[in-house]
Amino acid sequence: MSVTGVEGEERSNFSAAESRQIRARSLRLLGSLLAPVRWPVIAAMLIVVLSTIAQVAGPALIAYGIDRGLPALLNQDWFPLAATGAVYLLTGVIGAGLIAWYTLMSARISQGVLIDLRKRVFLHTQRLSLEFHESYTSGRIISRQTSDLDAIRELLDSGINQLVQGLLYMTFTAIALFALDGMSGLVLFGSLVPLLILTRWFQVRSQTLFRQSRTASASLIVQFVETMTGIRAVKAFRAERRNEKVFGELVEDYRKVNGRVIQLFGIFDPGLVLIGNVAVAVVLLVGGFRVADGQLAIGALLAALLYTRRFFDPMEDMAMFYNSYQSAAAALEKISGVLEEHPGVPDPVAPVDLWKARGLVAFDQVSFGYQSDRVILPRFDLTIPAGQTIALVGSTGAGKSTLAKLMARFYDPSDGRVSLDGVDLRDLHPKDLRRAIVMVTQEAYLFSGSVADNIAIGKPDATPAEIVAAARAVGAHDFIEGLPSGYDTDVNKRGGRVSAGQRQLISFARAFLADPAVLILDEATSSLDIPSERLVQQALQTLLADRTAVIIAHRLSTVAIADRVLVMEHGRIVEDGTPADLIAGTGRFAQLHAAWRESLV
CATH class of the missing domain: 1.20.1560.10 (ABC transporter type 1, transmembrane domain)
Known part of the structure; x- marks a missing residue:
């Protein structure tokens, strides 16, 4: 039904x-x-x-x-x-x-x-x-x-x-x-x-x-x-x-x-x-x-x-x-x-195991729309090599978050296929999919319990040392130590005891502890102040070096760490290149970057 x-x-x-x-x-x-x-x-x-x-x-x-x-x-x-x-x-x-x-x-x-x-x-x-x-x-x-x-x-x-x-x-x-x-x-x-x-x-x-x-x-x-x-x-x-x-x-x-x-x-x-x-x-x-x-x-x-x-x-x-x-x-x-509701993203009948993912992501002739009469991605093709960090930019409604949701298999394409290391996500074993691809969204949701419990969601069997290491990597350790009970502090309902930026840092630590082959950041730095964002960017440069990463951000400062920038409009890629090459050009990204620089003055 x-x-x-x-x-x-x-x-x-x-x-x-x-x-x-x-x-x-x-x-x-x-x-x-x-x-x-x-x-x-x-x-x-x-x-x-x-x-x-x-x-x-x-x-x-x-x-x-x-x-x-x-x-x-x-x-x-x-x-x-x-x-x-x-x-x-x-x-x-x-x-x-x-x-x-x-x-x-x-x-x-x-x-x-x-x-x-x-x-x-x-x-x-x-x-x-x-x-x-x-x-x-x-x-x-x-x-x-x-x-x-x-x-x-x-x-x-x-x-x-x-x-x-x-x-x-x-x-x-x-x-x-x-x-x-x-x-x-x-x-x-x-x-x-x-x-x-x-x-x-x-x-x-x-x-x-x-x-x-x-x-x-x-x-x-x-x-x-x-x-x-x-x-x-x-x-x-x-x-x-x-x-x-x-x-x-x-x-x-x-x-x-x-x-x-x-x-x-x-x-x-x-x-x-x-x-x-x-x-x-x-x-x-x-x-x-x-x-x-x-x-x-x-x-x-x-x-x-x-x-x-x-x-x-x-x-x-x-x-x-x-x-x-x-x-x-x-x-x-x-x-x-x-x-009686059936999952729109059903588990595969004959799942394919992928014990160790490299991180090669490919969109092959993908079409998708949330409603049958509204197509978001029309015949979309994209290959992201393993280990590459790409940034998706574009106006609101261009299809960036939709691309991320398809990559995380929150939705299945209406037509075509999305694959990881050559395996269609619809055929990939759910446990391997969730282990290989992790998405951090703009809404940094924290569950009732301690800070350590929330970070450990990324890896339930993690040791206290691993939890602290993940927090250090994203620059969250110092503020966590400053909480009343440190890592044992109860965050209260939905993380009410910590600020929005601190919640986001905890969600970063949770994702990094999971150690995925593909990490998707969907406007994940939007709640951070400038100093916190710089800390995270420093951590990202080290932590994303050996994994595939997709960064969706309106803040173009985050884009600077990407190997490759994709500019999207109306569900299509209109520009593709390195940040330096696109900034030096006269296209859409150069205009966005110029406008962003002016806003900082």
Whole structure:
């Protein structure tokens, strides 16, 4: 399914065919989750059947005690009544014990299913290509992992128990009532007609409302997460009032949807009570005349009344189950939509190993566009010899970052091939690709943890000495030593404890520690001040000497260390040469360089 398809599921209106496809997809996911625990599920079902039988036996035992035990007691025979009481107590104990056992088993099953699903969502979204994450907002991903999984948890923890126990209880109660008194059973059967009509009415209207409620809830989460994530931009542009208005509208939408849900229950719940009371009244009326005529024993009438009353007891709980079910079903639809996404950059079927890459990169007749009607690179050819450092310059939108993303295989070309040492990147083993090509972007993201942990991401088994050496190489050692705990300093959320330039230096150390054959720097020096940039340039001249490097930079001072400069415009290379040769010329790079020099004056 495409990202557009997933976005469509945030809306509540689907065609019949789309709804069937979504339900089928959700059922496939549910089946795959339950398959590993099918035997515990079967055992739990057997236990709940036995416990329900024990519970339903109560009114029949009461009828026996009244109709048989009391007359026997009047004849000085206490055994029937005592035996009935003992059996009643025994069935109560057995029923309670089995229910406790079932509750524990169902809890273990539900937790196992949730753990499986939570891992699947995390691992799958992590595997999905950059294209998906650039289209699917982080707030919506968080909603899938939080509110949607919570809705499924509520269903598994309590809703399923209510449904299973309720259905079995109602079924066995109806069977017991028919066995005890067929006429009372027919009265109960007649009450099912208005009950089914009311339930169907509730089902049709609640299905749409519950999906709208989940959508409104997800929109709230998305707005909140994105506001908090972008709080710096919010503060910088004084967007608090605008966000307050947008969030207020979303809250109001959520309130209105929940208000309609409450109104629905305000009709459904009293309707259930009314049908149940009418059924009990009819059983009492018909049974009373039959007792007066001697056709029915008084104990049997009492048991029939108890069974009729108890038949409707689970209905309210089952209505609450339907609430949980609709929320969980809508959540499962969204989660299954994410899990149905296929990586735009799939792993190769027959991967080719490249244990030691030299760094020869080639673009052969490559065409690429993020959208089918917008081509970024038209028939692009380029060869970068192993060990060469090239700089890509050009105006915004020229295709420089796109070239870097294709080289790192964040995307695959629409046509043609990108190769490393003659091996198509689409055929290269993923572990070899990630080891051979490393990209440092403008966004120097740091994870929660220490500075050393963040540097070691480039090489998880690195020693402390290797981590320090990498930091020294990029000029980060001095400022790290100045932090409160040095390399053990916690950088806080997203690196909030260090400056933007320091975050970039840490990301450099991380990349250099990985020791790739090809290093891509995509505007990676943009956050550095002039002294820090000079330190990095000094380090780059040494560290990039034996590897292929691609530097994308608007700061032309960074370009000076390159062996070769490529000037791009509209997805094509318009100039290619050494920095000195291009500066001495009269082309586009010479103009850019002159403008840059003037800006420094």
